[in-house]
Amino acid sequence: CIPGRMTRRLSYFLTERIDCMYYYTYQNKKYAALESLALLSCSPPRTDEEVTFLINRPPENRRASFLVTDPRQLTAKTDGVEWLDSRRIEAPVPDLPEDIRHRLEAGKLRAINFRHPRWEEIAANANRRRPIRKRVNLLAVGDVGGILLMALKLLGGECIGSIGICDLNENTVARWVAEMSQISWPWEYESLPKVEAVLPERLFDCDVFLFAAAKSVPAVGSSVQDVRMAQFAANRPLVESYARQARKAKFDGLFAVLSDPVDPLCKAAYLASNAGEDGQWDGKGLLAEQVQGFGLGVMNARAAALAQTDLRYLTFLTDGRSFGPHGNGLVIANSIKKYDDQISQELTEQVKTANLRIRELGFKPFVAPAVSSGAMQLLLTLREEWHCGSVCLGGIWFGVRNRYTANGLETESLNLPDELFQRLKETETTLKAIL
Structure with missing residues (x-):
């Protein structure tokens, strides 16, 4: 000056x-x-x-x-x-x-x-006040959606007023509405969120839209090594369709993605909602900060579970962090202050393959993801507390510790060791190569 x-x-x-x-x-x-x-x-x-x-x-x-x-x-x-x-x-x-x-x-x-x-x-x-108890609409009540719905019903009374559910199978919707209506605390019948059917064209009459739909999931015992990426081609057109619907509805709430692969599907939704008639980005759809993926929470919880049973990973419980996608490219740090690259790499690999242990038992691994990644992280989000989620970072969606505040989205900033930061850069390159 x-x-x-x-x-x-x-x-x-x-x-x-x-x-x-x-x-x-x-x-x-x-x-x-x-x-x-x-x-x-x-x-x-x-x-x-x-x-x-x-x-x-x-x-x-x-x-x-x-x-x-x-x-x-x-x-x-x-x-x-x-x-x-x-x-x-x-x-x-x-x-x-x-x-x-x-x-x-x-x-x-x-x-x-x-x-x-x-x-x-x-x-x-920017400072528009939203209702304390939000309206949440959930697309698809399959394996993940059903468990997610149950957890939100039981845990969400403080910040969720009602939950609308939509599924291609009308009987599935009717079943879950009936089941959820029969869950209540005695003599406190209004304390839990009400669950009701919502028409497809009214999906974006809400504060939060949860995308938990999946066109296909590789069967247990299939030869597919990376199940999440195998779903990308199938689920991408689906999330893009609803992202365009969000644009048309001028949706200004949270567009949350729980289907796999979470991170590239978030970017696909963002790009589709902002594509004009000529296919070019015009900025008239979802804002980048409106779109968040919920897949990292279960990876963080799996790391904590391992740390509770193996002393080599114990520091994760007090100073550990999880970064990146729900799948290939995941980064688990055993500690920020006392980072050990070898231990962290071992812990990351165990976390990344933990879902395969459930498949080896003959089951699809969807219960913990629905609760740890879905319900718990969403409730923390609505409370404006720190949580695990994928947010827009450098043109990709990247899993980090973040929170929504009265003055915008905040991502945690730490003094990261060089070896750990290099791993994050490698993951950034991996995600950019997908979409």
Whole structure:
């Protein structure tokens, strides 16, 4: 910045710059930015005023809005796995004014991509209050869906008001509605969520849409080595169809994917919902931060189960982490502070193949995934608590510890050992090669 007195003119395309910052007003809201934007300039916000930070990046394949946890996120040109260790973000650290810095440190600074076609809508709805008890609609009550439904019915009374279910088999829907209606605490008949049938065309009249449909699952005993990737070709057109329906309905809730393979299906849903009539990305569908995959939770739980029975993995219970996809590319860290690459690699392999032990017993491994990845992580999400889920990171969906806050989606940032970070980079490359 050039020191000296600056004049302020209330005209478009001309801004006031204070300490290398630009301040704007638009539709009675105040904004800050590190560059000149086509908005009306204004004075800096008062301490008691809300302010949103505007960034200016290509909008495709990235979050349109997020909680800022490190100043480098405001200058970074990319948002890959480096964001899981903000020290590794190759971007200059901006000299933020004290007020903006305090908001960031307090977890109260939201960033919105000014270049996103729907940035105004995002800004207008940023602090919109949703009901405490949400409406959840579940597509498909098969193996996973049925267990998921039961867990949400029993555990979700605090944050779920009702659950709508939809399935191609009408008798399946009727059966589950009847069964769920007969589950209640005596004399507290309204304490658990009500379960009811929902028509396919009303699936997006809700706060949360759960995609648990699967066109086919390799049979127990089949020769398929990677069951999850074998499902991708079959399930991709299905999730894309419902993503386009979400676009048409202007759905603004959470689009959650539980079907395998979770991570590439999330990206497929996002891309399909944002494809215009010409097939090109137009940003008029689901926001990247609206789409989350729930597959990592069971991998984290499997690691914990192993750590409880094998002392070599004990540190996972206090300082371990899980990253990446529900399948090939999974990364389990035995500890962040005392990372051991060999132990972590062994633990990862045992977690990754744990589902095969269930198949060897003659069963499909769907109970733990439905509860640990599905119900538990969804309830933590609705409570705005830390949970395991796949979120948009560098143009792919990547499993991390994250949470939704009042000021946007936050992903955990840690001081990651070099060996661990290299594993994350390899997984990033693997996922980019899929879609």
